Amino acid sequence: MQKTDITRPDYFHKVVDCQWACPTHTNVPEYIRMIAAGRYTDAFMLNWYSNVFPGILGRTCDRPCEPACRRARVEKEPVAICRLKRVAADLKGEFEHLLPKVPKRKNGKRIALIGAGPASLTVARDLLPLGYETVIYDEHAQGGGMMRSQIPAFRLPVEVLDEEVNLILGMGVECRFGHRVDSLKAVIEEGYDAIFIATGAPRGRDLQIPGRAEAAANVHIGVDWLASVAFGHTTSIGERVVVVGGGNTAMDCCRSALRLGGKEVIVTVRSGFKEMKAHPWEKEEALAEDIPILNWHNPHSLVLKNGRLTAIRFEKVRAEYPDGRRKLIPTGEQVEIPCDDVMLAIGQDPVFPWIEPELGIEIGKWDLPVLDPVTFESTRPGVFFGGDAALGANNIVSAAAHGHAAAISIDLYCQGKDLHQDRLPPGLNLSSQKMGLHEWSYENNYAGTHRIVVPHAKKSVALANIKAEVELGYDVERAREEAERCLNCDVQTVFTPRLCIECDACVDICPLDCINFIADGEGNELRARLRVPATNPDQAVYVDGPLATGRIMAKDENLCLHCGLCAERCPTGAWDMQKSVIHLFQAGGICHE
Amino acid sequence: MTYIAKPAVRNPALPKNSLGLTRRDYEGKISTLCAGCGHDSISAALIQACFDLDLPPHRLAKLSGIGCSAKTPTYFLGAAHGFNGVHGRMPSLATGANLANRDLVYIGISGDGDTASIGLGQFVHAIRRGVNMLYMVENNGTYGLTKGQFSATADVGSKSKRGEVNIYPPIDLVRLALDLGAGFVARSFSGDKDQLVPLIRGALTYPGFALIDCFSPCVTFNNHEGSTKSYTYIRGHDLPIVDLIPPRQEITVDYEPGARQEVTLHDGSRCVLRKLAGDHDLNDRAAALALIEEHRRRGELVTGLIFLDPEGQDMHMRMNTVETPLNALRYEALCPGAETLASINAELR
Helix, strand or coil: CCCCCCCCHHHHHHHCHHHHHCCCCCCHHHHHHHHHCCCHHHHHHHHHHHHCCHHHHHHHCCCCHHHHCHHHHHCCCCCCHHHHHHHHHHHCCCCHHHCCCCCCCCCCCEEEEECCCHHHHHHHHHHHHHCCEEEEEECCCCCCCHHHHCCCCCCCCHHHHHHHHHHHHCCCCEEEECCCCCCHHHHHCCCCCEEEECCCCCEECCCCCCCCCCCHHHEEEHHHHHHHHHCCCCCCCCCEEEEECCCHHHHHHHHHHHHCCCCEEEEECCCCCCCCCCCHHHHHHHHHCCCCEECCEEEEEEEEECCEEEEEEEEEEEEECCCCCCEEEEEEEEEEEECCEEEECCCEECCCCCCCHHHCCCECHHHCECCCCCCCECCCCCEEECCHHHHCCCCHHHHHHHHHHHHHHHHHHHCCCCCCCCCCCCEEEEEECEEECCEECCCCCCCCCCCCCCCECCHHHHHHCCCCCCECCCCHHHHHHHHCCCCCCCEEEEECHHHCCCCCHHHHHCCCCCEEEECCCCHHHHHHHCCCCCCCCCCCEEEECCCCCCCEEEEECCCCCCCCHHHHHCCCCCEEEEEEEEECCEHHHECCC | CCCCCCCCCCCCCCCECCCCCEHHHHECCCCCCCCCCHHHHHHHHHHHHHHHCCCCHHHEEEEECCCHHHHHHHHECCCCEEEECCCCCHHHHHHHHHHHCCCCEEEEEEEHHHHHCCCHHHHHHHHHHCCCEEEEEEECCEEHHHCCEECCCCCCCCECCCCCECCCCCCCHHHHHHHCCCCEEEEEECCCHHHHHHHHHHHHHCCCEEEEEEECCCCCCCCCCCCCCCHHHHHHHEEEEEEECCCCHHHHCCCCCCCEEEEECCCCCEEEEEECCCCCCCCCHHHHHHHHHHHHHCCCEEEEEEEECCCCCCHHHHHCCCCCCHHHCCHHHHCCCHHHHHHHHHHHC
């Protein structure tokens, strides 16, 4: 099999599953070690440079890192990466002196940012230290975008949001808040050097069922209703509320309704429980507040009495998979759920009625702009997209990732450079962690503890006030204990074949049976022959050799604990534990570690 | 040595044997030997073989004397019985234990010092009696625990780490065992588990005395140039002649005709062999001795199964003891009383 090229940055990056899965590629193991060492400010800064909103994301992130976490394959539960990030933000000390300096003399380039959500804020954060002037437009009076309008305060306290949004705005962004952009042409005519559009996915999908028009007063579009709650326009709701939809918005709607006077709040979903779009933890939180989730309920019609909504009728369905694709078949059974209000949380889309067709910005499939997937440039040079407006409704951390990518593009564009050729590729640094005969600069002892539960506020307290945060976050002790569960996947097992005497010590000691000395072979054939066959195709097999006996070394990366026992038991130092640091460059060729 | 314990977490895809155990259930504590010690590989091979044979760990007994080798029973089969005795006296422990309970599987672990020097007298009598056991010699040609003096198995001309040359001829434990009537005699190498694990399986199931003289390089004191017990030297001079074929592969793997040989032992169990070089007659003691001598002159180390006696007898057969282990006999059976004694005495008058 082809020898593994470990100098290729992507190879070891992929071994750090969490970092690879994170859209902004935050160096998770590094900040978790910092938290374990009590270096909260450093952990906060590492996050801030990478994902821009540690305190916000530490509470609300979609956490693609956690399902990817190696720990979940070795044990049951992943490391609570997201909640550890919150610890860094909660416990940080003075950090202002660590922020990048914004030059007083500007470089003369002006950038318009439309929409003040996470994507635009990231672009501003990346470009301001380079001397750019940024002008940010938003229809609301404050920045934050959908982070402010869509996330209920019991999940994200306003102070946390304000702190991180204002940190960026305070770097010198010119804010045009309360200014709804109705014409892109008008913005272009102001003569900006580049324009970044991140206006989110503000249009909640509607549901046309009989009675919809007649019951309009008591049927709410989820995203609009949440925004109205966030801005204080809505402060109450009927006692009996039915939420239609199974995504995260539905979970936020039902929990918010419970806090605004809802007594019997019910969630109804077309699909089964497992197939629901909401994250497992969001479903758990709703269930923990005794909100029933009724599955296989397809909305049929709204029932009105004397012109007033009294119930919603559902047709029960079941799933069938005739050609592998799910089909919902009506069972013939109908149920009526009495209610005062209905909330529709069945999806949301970006809309661009304000982009004039003659501007040459092509809008393609699903009403999304046609973009270069790397540079985020639209079909009109100098106009870039990011966040939900670019690729459809997604999450905050993706928006930040788009912002970083777009900022690089804008910087290159303003210098007249090529947006592809002049992008710096990622770099890699490997450094031995050996401190002594059997001492490493990281805690290599496997902690057998299970995931530490985040303490919650008492239900009576939480439900009484929509602004009372439900999750209380880890304290120092709990955070340290949870941090020890991290496997340090960035401390890599690096093999030097010329030093190997094939004594088998590493093979015998490896607790997960990852290491093999074996006759060479190809791909799946080799994978099947390993001591424990490598059955996870997403995970690489590290191959090196041939060795003196003609065999090769083949290590399945899938379940490696990075415990370093192979290196401890190696008499010749053929195995070494080396920390891999992936250098990802931001705008201006700046790399933060 | 390693300070942390081997994490208990294991690969979920690890195969299970008929007892529902994984290989890791046969492990012991983490080794405190030098990193890269051949002994650790032998421990791993023993673990694998016991797992493969579906042996219940509590039906095994590990016995050892003194030395690096004698420490190793702590590092495998943590759930088995064990006795760590006096230097060179492991064979006495094995003999006594086997007399008292013939139902256990006995693994004696010894080294070249423990067997070929202080324990030589014990070793030869265990063979002579035919104690039903696996006698594993972890042979590294050096006294590692006392910092690298030549042992009695070091070859003439072999150099110590400091450069002295050994002047005494070695004791060849395999030849000794052949001479004294051992029924299963093998030589192997810790760095070749493909050969070693099947040999251990064969030795553990052989109904009599089974010796494996296993080269096991001492990485700290005897793994340098000029040593004849280093990883490199053994790899360069090793000549495998007969392998045991793992039971599972007996049917599935095709070997050249003539190379495969099936042996039925007197207890009805079978052994399948594969001849790798020459046409060595495994059941001929004299041929085995000649083979070793011939290859020794050529500077080759013959490894694999060297001699197998299908008719070999163990101590209990020779002594005609009862089938029931003595420790399971009831008091009345062991000590039938004054009346029975009187009647026996009367017969002898």
